[in-house]
Amino acid sequence: MTERNPIEDACNLISRRKFLAGLGAAVTVAACSNQGISVYQQADTVSGAYQAPGALAPSSLPTPPRGTVPVTDRTLVVIELGGGNDSLSTIVPLNSRYRDLRPTTAIEDPIRLDGDVGLHPALTTVADRYSSGQVAIVEGLGIPNPDLSHFVSMRRWWDGTSTPDHTGWLGRYLDASVGYEHILAGISVGPGPSQALLGSASYVVGISDTNGLASGFPWWVDDPRDFAGVWSGFAPAHIPVSELDPVRKAIAATATAQNRLQRSLQPLQDALDAIEVDTYSIEGQLALAGALIASDVDPRVIYVHGNSDFDTHENQQYRHGELMGQLDRGLNHLFAIVEAAGMEDRVVAMTASEFGRRPEDNDGGTDHGTASSHLVIGPRVAGGRYGETPSLSKLDEDGNLVHTVDYRSLYASVLDGWLGAGHQDILHDQYETLPIFNA
Amino acid sequence: MYSERERTAHVIRRLGLGSNPRLVAEHSDPASAIAAMLDLPFDQAQLPQVDPPADWDSVDYSLLGEHLMPWWMDVIGSGEQPLIERLVWFWHDHFAISGEKADNSYILLKHHETIRAHATGNFRAMLSAVISDAAMLWYLDAIESTAETPNENLGRELMELHTLGVGNYTEEDVKEISRALTGWVINEPHWEEPGFQYDYAPPWVALLDPERHDTGTKTLLGNSGTLGLADVVEILLDRPETGRHVAAKLYKEIIGLDAPPATAQRLGKKFAETYDIMPLVREIVADPAFLSDEAIRAKVRSPLEKVATILQGLPLAEDNDPSSVHWILNKLNYLPLHAPNPAGFPSGEGLLDPARLLGSFELLYLVRNLDDEEVAAIDVFEALGVYDVSTETRALIDRFPRPGLQLGLAFGSPEFMVV
Incomplete structure (x- = not known):
């Protein structure tokens, strides 16, 4: 845990001012070393003190109870390309229709994968792994009755169900597998816990850097380093956790998580310092994800989020190109770190985003769209192209792509094929799965 | 006890x-x-008025952090009108919205004024005002809802959360209520030229655009007609479930326990006679359950209640920026006008997540650095309004006789975490 120091206080002040300049800058708060820390445990919707009578629990479909899904030693890393990634500039069609629709933003020099598509030129690591059969490209993913609002579409990607119940698809997976037994099974790397990880019977820990769950104290609080240790005395160790009241249980869980993260994360700092990455870009977030997997934290799901700069309404070629470079370098760090630990066979990374962008560009940028393509990467992936490429000629009435594959088919494929979870109970419906993993 | x-x-x-x-x-x-x-005090505190922004560029995004929140927290901290502030917060939570989506500080400010104006008045008037309020219509997608493509978000939440409660309507009712609520828009400025889109209406208010409204016949909960928003409000308020649902929710807010079905029935029936809020509050407070041992400390103390307690009981930091409270509540995922979902803020064990627990210690930034003598002169628990403290808690705190640590431990004590 960190002690207050003048740099942090300055940092604190700066982020506070930036934050106050506009709520939209909330991410800045997380950008100071001891700020972006949070853990979330959603209330058990039945025993929570107040829910609008019947509002949540009865309308919720049951989460499969703990133990119905086997616990695996594998880890899934989800990379959220927030804001709506332009997948037509990520996985680039090699036809003239694309170039006609994109007079100002067409990617001129994609890395050709085959006669139909290429990758953004910054995605060199991805291209190398594609040629060695470790990348699945899933095309045409979208939401039925698409909505062009970031908020609505992101919510659907987080929920992964057509009957939203305020839990996320990965939260329900954690509920059904590790439950409350593994406090660090679900980790968000970003400005707070991702809603995709919110369950009703499991924990989510959100961290933004190797400070883990450090808490901030004013300078006059004497020696905050031993604070958590003293504070955990409210949950006496000689009494089993199961016999504690909810408040003391929460104190015990929090102190445990903080202690474990502190112990596991400190050794990682040197490794991350050696790579010299900014922990607040996707690149650094993915390096931190790799370090977490290689440590004894043993996470099941890491959700990298908080970078919503993919909303490239303007100056797309430069901005999107920078982001593609960060993504590619980040994936390189992630796999390099887990390979050095000999754990690469236990890791798969996939991308997600609320929507793709409109095929016809708009003066150097693109507007909100619908269907998009996503990447699934790892040594155990059965490389190749999956799904069905949406037509660039037959667009919907708003000029957007018509999706060919339900986005939950991607989730179902990962839940079944990677996490061994059986997707129907978790997604509350049955979807087509794609054979994107080697047996 | x-x-x-x-x-x-x-x-x-x-x-x-x-x-x-x-x-x-x-x-x-x-x-x-x-x-x-x-x-209740005769003169209520009044939020200083702000002029409506003339165009998009004039929307001042610091209005919440630097205007509304410092004023609001001052009113809470002064302790001059405690019941009004409890009810303002209760209705804010009941009619939850989020500036994450309804991203316009002026519209959010107006939403707060609407809630405040009706908080101790009449639920019928409040419901009409809030569901034709720009922030609510925006947050629940009603401004996208037209005769051709009705959006079901507002209609469903209006019945499930704000009035009837889940299970007291059919999916067909959701479709029909949504048709009745089509056509509402916000009077926004033009993008390229001066002026607003509906020049006959005040800027930034919500209004019905007849061209977008479904004028056909609808049937909601057995009532047929060319229904619109005002009809919807009347139909929903005529149902006994509404009085019961809202009365039971306020019972839980004040007493902290679930209302027994017979009590909810009785309170709801009486409430629905007029929908006046203060008589319902008096009925609930008069219930013997309110002062029962089961009710005392039955709720988890919310981040806002912690802030309020600090503002009311402890010496505040001299360099306290009036917007500090806004900042810390945001950090604790409990920023007013930014509910996590339409059902409102978490409560009970939902507030006991490690992030909020650890983050709560940062509330100490609101407090002045007290020297040893000052700490010795006050009882930290009494300053926090906690009187019955267990010997275990006292013993733990007494083992670490350092002022900052003692105050921090009092913040983190089981006794302070509940209300």
């Missing part, structure tokens, strides 16, 4: 926001505290 002072403090904590030790000290027993809390 609890001391008379703890029981008096219970009244203050539940009928106001925050423990306010000064108020507790003014009363010798719970009955006297109840009488004082129910006696």
Whole structure:
């Protein structure tokens, strides 16, 4: 845990001012070393003190109870390309229709994968792994009755169900597998816990850097380093956790998580310092994800989020190109770190985003769209192209792509094929799965 | 089981926001505290008015952090109108919205004014005002809802969360209510030229655009006609489920326990006669359950209640920026006008997540650095409005006789985490 120091206080002040300049800058708060820390445990919707009578629990479909899904030693890393990634500039069609629709933003020099598509030129690591059969490209993913609002579409990607119940698809997976037994099974790397990880019977820990769950104290609080240790005395160790009241249980869980993260994360700092990455870009977030997997934290799901700069309404070629470079370098760090630990066979990374962008560009940028393509990467992936490429000629009435594959088919494929979870109970419906993993 | 002072403090904590030790000290027993809390001040504090922004570029995004929140927190901290502030917060949570989506600070400010204007008045008037309020219509997608493509978000939440409660309507009712609520828009500025899109209406208000409204016949809960928003409000308020749902929710807010079905039935029926809010509050407070041992400390203290308690009971940091509270509540995922979902803010064990627990220690930034003598001169628990403290808690704190640590531990003690 960190002690207050003048740099942090300055940092604190700066982020506070930036934050106050506009709520939209909330991410800045997380950008100071001891700020972006949070853990979330959603209330058990039945025993929570107040829910609008019947509002949540009865309308919720049951989460499969703990133990119905086997616990695996594998880890899934989800990379959220927030804001709506332009997948037509990520996985680039090699036809003239694309170039006609994109007079100002067409990617001129994609890395050709085959006669139909290429990758953004910054995605060199991805291209190398594609040629060695470790990348699945899933095309045409979208939401039925698409909505062009970031908020609505992101919510659907987080929920992964057509009957939203305020839990996320990965939260329900954690509920059904590790439950409350593994406090660090679900980790968000970003400005707070991702809603995709919110369950009703499991924990989510959100961290933004190797400070883990450090808490901030004013300078006059004497020696905050031993604070958590003293504070955990409210949950006496000689009494089993199961016999504690909810408040003391929460104190015990929090102190445990903080202690474990502190112990596991400190050794990682040197490794991350050696790579010299900014922990607040996707690149650094993915390096931190790799370090977490290689440590004894043993996470099941890491959700990298908080970078919503993919909303490239303007100056797309430069901005999107920078982001593609960060993504590619980040994936390189992630796999390099887990390979050095000999754990690469236990890791798969996939991308997600609320929507793709409109095929016809708009003066150097693109507007909100619908269907998009996503990447699934790892040594155990059965490389190749999956799904069905949406037509660039037959667009919907708003000029957007018509999706060919339900986005939950991607989730179902990962839940079944990677996490061994059986997707129907978790997604509350049955979807087509794609054979994107080697047996 | 609890001391008379703890029981008096219970009244203050539940009928106001925050423990306010000064108020507790003014009363010798719970009955006297109840009488004082129910006696609303004649002059309520008024939020200074702000001119509507003339165009998009003039929207001032610091309005919440630097105008509304400092004023609001001052009113709470002053302890002058505790029951009003409890009810303002209750209705804010009941009619939850989020500026994450309805991203316009002026519209959010107006939403707060609407809630405040009706908080101790009449639920019928409040419901009409809130569901034709720009922030609510925006947050629940009603401004996208047209005769051709009705959006079901507002209609569903209006029945499920704001009035009837889940299970008291059919999916067909959701479709029909959504048709009845089509056509509402916000009077926004033009993008390229001066002026607003509906020049006959005040800027930024919500209004019905007849060209977008479904004028056909609808049937909602057995009532047929060319229904619009006003009809919807009447139909929903005529259903006995609405009075019961809202009364039971306010019972839980104040007493902290689930209302027994017969009590909910009785309170709801009486409430629905007029939908006047204060008579319902008086009925609930008069219920013997309110002062029962089960009710005392039955709720988890929310981040806002912690802030209120600090503002009311502790010496505040001299360099306290008035917007500090806004910042810390945002960090604790409990920023007013930014609910996580339409059902409102978490409560109960949902507030006991490690992030909020650890983050709560940063509330100490609101407090002045007290020297040893000052800490020795106050009882930190009494300053926090907590009177019955277990010997275990006292013993743990006494083992670490350093002022900052003691205050931090008092913040993190089981006794302070509940109200």
